[in-house]
Amino acid sequence: MFPDVLDERSVRMYVDNAADWMVIHWGASLEAAFQPLLHLLIAIEGFLLWMPWYVIIFLIAGLAFLATRNWKLPIGVSILMFMIGAAGYWEESNQTIALMLASTITALVVGVPVGVAMALSRPVRSIMRPLLDVMQTLPPFVYLIPGVMLLGPGKVPALLATVIYAVPPVIRLTDVGIRNVDSDVVEAVSAYGASGWQKLWHAQLPLALPTIMAGINQTMMMALSMVVIASMIGAGGLGYQVLQGIGRLEVSRGLFAGLAIVALAIIFDRIAQSYGRRLQSQLHMDEG
């Protein structure tokens, strides 16, 4: 037995009481604050479900074509999307795509500026590093509990949990990308009188873009891997089918929904990767 050095029950009671206090006093205003996120998610979901299925397939194939300028990827992507639809998961897939897109957009809006701040400021970096480590290792269920208490079960805490889980790569890779920008180029831009913002816009961000794109790709993949957990608090979509498969011990339901998640992951990974490669060659950095 470990000796009783601390009255841990009373410490925990303080934490729980603090959480209760926050729920009572802040719950409503927090819910209002995150309303825009809900609108974003609902707008994307509404758009995807309002469009006829063939238009969606055409749009995704079009994205794939723009990324590669080649017919192979668009055809592969269309076949995968068609199979998802044929398996009976069209609506659920679109809900999952909407959650993934909304959380990726949120992660970008938050993550890129934070990554830039980390790259440019040593104090910010020393604060953010351990915080990112915690975000990446803390089991998502831990922050789901207060999230659900504060916001109630539903799409918003699911989205927030997904963002917390998925935002670290885009922050880290923005930081790394900016710090690895060729210092000769940054120095040259300064020598011609660029201000801090101009340095960022003219040299650092554009040259870091391929690395940031790799971060966006990872963020999308991590957002997709959160869908099962997110569905436990009301995100719906493919994750919910997996969850139901577990609940009813229906192997087929879980397996097919799981395969559909894998298919989505492949589709978006390949598209994002091709965009990354395209950016790289557009920057002509392959030769230095």
Add this chain to the structure above:
Amino acid sequence: MTPKIVCRNVYKCFGPNSAEAIRMARDGQSQSEILKQTKSVLALNDISLEIGAGETFVIMGLSGSGKSTLIRHFNRLVDPTTGQVIVDDTDITTMDRKELRTFRRHKISMVFQNFGLLPHRTVLKNVGYGLLMQGRTRKEQDEAAAHWISRVGLSGYEHHYPAQLSGGMKQRVGLARALASDSEILLMDEAFSALDPLIRTEMQEQLIELQAQLNKTIVFITHDPDEAMLLGNHIAILRDGTVQQIGTPNDILENSVNDYVRKFVQNVNLNRLREARPASIPA
């Protein structure tokens, strides 16, 4: 000749204990002794020099002599630890950030050893960058850029990207960018050192030709004595952060102040020099 750039007792120290390092340097201690005792690198040790308007002033030294650090003092990419850098009677070390930006945009431009071109912008946009910083209209930028691109012999490459060009062509872009901003002072940090010997000769001749028409104040850094003798009206030889000798090419050849300078210039190709500058080098 009125001095364009004046350096007065410039010391530059990298490391934790610059005050102590400079005190030791004033006592005449060596760079390695200072490093051992203060863990600080004394890159420049009491540099004082004057650069005249319209001349080409060459700073020559081996790597680690402090020459790249010194040239970065003239546009304050590096700040001196102590000392003054005076350009056109203004001490630039006292300028605030905004004044410094204005100074860099209008007064001084720079060519880099590794070109420092923006890889995602075309040759035209790279050359126009200084003018963009000056706040000129897009039309003015593009017109001036096109003019200077043709002056350095790159017509037809306006819409290429830097990665599509050879080293020599990239450096012509760097030179055109520096000339396009129409500044009075041109800093060239080992500008031709990364180029093949043939291209380097070509670029040197082009620079001499351009300078005959433009009459800029050029500060040129090199480790190559031939290049220094060919281009410089005055040459300063730097070693371990101290000036060994300043003088005309002829001075340095004929009246070397010490063995280090003598060794440095003993292999200069005098034939090429006489051919290129018959007036300044007696037979």
